[in-house]
Amino acid sequence: MRRRKIAVAAGCCLSFFLGTLLNVLFIPGFDPHQQQPRRGVTPAFAGSPLYWPGEDRESQRLELARQIRERYEEVVRYQKHQAPAAAARRLVRPLERRLMDLAQQRTSSEQTLRLEKGKAPQAESRGGSYPEAKVDLALNPPLLGCRDIHNVTSLHYLGSGYTKAVYKVVLNRTLAVALKSVDFGGHDIENCVKQYAALEDCYRLASYKIVKEMILLQRLQHANILQLYGYCYQDSNDIPDTLTAITELGSPLEMIQLLQTSWEDRFRICLSLVRLLHYLAHSPLGSVTLLDFRPRQFVIVDGELKVTDLDDASIEESSCTSNRDCFIEFPAKNFTLPCSVEGRCRNMNEKRNLYNAYRFFFTYLLPHSAPSSLRPLLDMIVNATGELHWGIDETVAQLEKVLHLYKSGTYLQNATRMLKAEYQQIPEAAIPDENYRCWPSYHHKGCLLSVFDVGEAIEVCENHSQCKAFVLTNQTTWTGRQLVFFKMGSNHIVPDPDKITYVKVTG
Template sequence: MEAGGRRRRVAALSAALLALSALSALALLLLSPPALRAGSALPPGLLEELRQRRRDLRRLAAGGAAAEGGLRCGDVRRAAGGAVLGSGFTKVVVRAALAGGGAVALKSVHGAGREVRQCEQRYGAPAGCRRLAAYKLLKEVTLLRRLRHPGIVQLHGQCYDSGGETEAGVTAVLELGAPLEMIQLLQTPWEERFKICLGLVELLFYLAHSPLGSIVLLDFQPRQFVMVDGNLKVTDMDDASTEELSCEEDNDCTLDFPTKSFPLRCSSAGKCEGINEKRNLFNAYRYFFTYLLPHSAPPALQPFLSDILNATGNLRYGINETLRAFEKVLHLYKSGLYLQKRPLLLKAEAYKCWPSYSHLGCLLSVHSPEEAAAICSSQPHCQSFIITQQRTWTGRPLASFQSSPTDLIPDTTAIVYIKRSASLGRRL
C-alpha cells in the first residue's frame, strides 16, 4: 500500500498526513483490501460485514471518472486545536486551514462514535471496526466524486493519516460549511427560507435523475446538511442508496413513515415505482417545508405554498411537479406579479420589525417603491423609508423603514420617501 503514496511532511502538522492522489489511493484499496488480507484474525460476522461494504463501494466506484487534481494532505493544516465542527454516529468533522489560505472541513472516522463503539461491543475487534466505519466514509467520498451539484458539499480531495495508507485512516477534505441551525433559520426572512427549500428541491431533482440512477438519502435529517454562503448542501452521503426496493406485487411497496404510509405500485420490472424519489420528497416536506415555507410568506403567495405543502405532504406531486411549482412561486415573487392580486400587508411591529434583514432596524426586501409604500402605510410606526442599493439573492432591493424623519442621515444616492401624514408632509 506504500507504493502508491507520496510522502510529504509538513512542519506544522499536529498529525503528519500522507499525500496521495485520491483515485489511485481508492483503486489500491479496492484491489488489495487489508480487511481480507488480515481476514483470518477477524470474527466471521465482522468479516462478512466488511465484505458487504466493500462490494457496495466497488459497485459505486465502477465506471467513475478518474479524479484529476484535487487537494492533497500536504496542502492542509489542521487548525490549532482542530475545532470540531460536528460529529455523528460514524464521522467527526474538524476545521482546518489551507496552506495557501482559506479553510476546509476534514471528515474522518469518529473513533468514539456510536457506530465504532457498537461494533466493538459486538465483535471486540477495534481495528476491524474502525475499518468497517471507514468503508462508509469511502463510500461517501466515492459518491461525492461522482455526483456534482450545488446542493452537494464539494469534495476537494482525500488523504491518509500517519498511521499508514489504510482505509481506517482516510480523511476527506471538504468544502467548509456551517451546521444547520433550524431555530436560527426560523428567524430569517421568508425569502431566505424559500431559497433553502428551493435549493433542496433542486437537489432532490438532481438525485432523482442522477448519473447513478435515482438516489435516496436513507438518513434524511437536517443534521445531514450544512449551509455554505446561504445555500443548503447535503454533507452526509454514506447512507445514500441507488437501489430501488424490489417487489413481486403492490403489497410489497408500502412507503412507511412514523405518521403516514403510502401504498406504491410494483412495476413490471419488479421495482417499487419511484420509491427513492418519494421517500426523499416526503422527508423534505416533513423536515423542511412544513417549518420553513409557510410563515410570514407574502399573502398572495400563500395559496401556492399551501398547494405545495399539500401536494408534497400526500405525495400527489413527484419531484418534477414540485420543482415546477417552486419555480412558479419564484417567478411570481421576482417579477412582482403577486402584487397585482392583492396589496401586500407584511406583518411588522415596532421599529424593529420582523423578520428584518438587520437586527438594528426594519430592513425588508421589496419589489418596488410602491410596495414599500404599501408596507409603510400598513405600519403605524413607519414615517419614511429608503430604497437601498443592497439586493437580495432574487435581485429585490432592500428597503429600510424608519419611524421618524428626523433620524434621516443625508445620503446623495438614496431617495427618501416620507409618509404624507408625517409632519413634513412632502416627499424629499
C-alpha cells in the same frame, strides 16, 4: 530508625501510585469518559480479544471479515456504477436499515458450514485477504492532500454522528475547509470493538462509509451537493492508512434560527432542496434516496442548502411482486406505491425523499409569513407533497413558478393597494437613527426588509403604525429585490450618495 523506614516505605508507595496514575492518564487517546464499564460487559474482559461471550472467536472474526468485504464491494459498486450481485436478496431488506448494525448477528449458513469443516473462506481469511485499505478515487486535479493539512490553523471541532467526526480548519491561513474522519469514540467503532475486539478491522469497516461518501460526492456533481476537495491517507493511532476527507465548509442547518429568518430566505432553502431532489431522482447513478434524511445532514453555503452526508445514500429500488410489497412507513403516515411490470416499486426512492422534504422542511418553512397572494399556491404545494400526489418533477416546477412570480413582481398585481399617504423623495440621503424593530428583519436592531419596488415599500410603511419614512439602499437579496430600512421618524437626515429617502408628508 523505625520512623525513617516507615517514611521510606510510604514514599515508595506514593511514587508507585503516582507513576501508575500518570501512565494511565497520559496514554495516547485516553479519555476518562470512555473508561467507564459498559452494561452487560464484564469490566475485566471488556475489549479483550480472548473473551467471546457465547460465540466462537473464529466465528466472530469471520463475521467481521464478511462485513468488511461486503462494505468494500459496495464501495467498488458505486465507484464502477454496477448493480449489486445479489440484487434480489438485497432489495427486499428495509432501506431504512443502517449500513452498520453490529448489534444483530448475521452469520451465513455457508460460513457455518465452513467453520464446521475447520476451513476459513479464502476471501475472508486474515492472511492478506482483506480488501485494500486504500481505495483509489481518481479525483480530478487540482486536489488537496496530506501535505495541505499538515500545517492547519484554527482547528475547531464541529460535531460528530454515528460514524464520523467533523472539524473546521484553515489551510494556508486563507481557505477554510471541513475535515471528516472516523470518530474513534463514535457509535460504529464503540459497538464494533465491544463485539469483536479488533480496533484496526473495526476502523476499516467504518472508514469504507467515508470512502463511499467521497465517491458519491465525486460522482454526483450539483450546486446543492457539498464539494469534495481531496483526501489524505496517513498512519495514525497505530492504525495504518487512516482516512481524512477534505470538503467544502458549510454552516450547520439550525431550524430554530431558520424559522426566525425572512420568508425569502426560507423559500430559498426549500427551492435548493427540491432542485437537489430533482437531480437525485435523475442522477447519472439512477434514482438516489437519502436514507438518513434529517436537517443535520445538510449545511448552508452562501445561503444555499447543500447535502453533506451521503454515506447512507442508496440507489437500490425495492423489488416487488404486488403493490403490497411497496409499503413506505413514516412516523405519522404510510403509503403504498404501485409495483411496476419490471418488478420494482415505482419511484420509491423519489417519493421517500419528497415526503421527508415535506415533513422536515416544507411544513415549517414554506407557508408562514409568505406574501398573501402566494399562499394559495404554497398551500397547494405543501398539501400535494404531504399526500405524495405529486412527484419531484411537478414539485420543482411549481416552486420555480413561485420564484418567477416573486422575482418578477407579478404576485403584486393581484394585491389591492390602498395608498393613504404621500411621500417626499430625497435623493442621496439617509436616516442613520430612528429605527424600530419588525419581524422578520435582515437587521436585528432595525426594520430592514426586501421589496420589489417603491410601491411595495410604501405599502409596507402604510401597514406599520410606527413607520414615518423609509430608506432605499443599494443592496439586494438573492432574488434581486432591494433592501429597505423603515424608520419611525425623519428628524436627522444626512447625505449619502448610495441611498434614497422617502418621508411621509400626509396621512
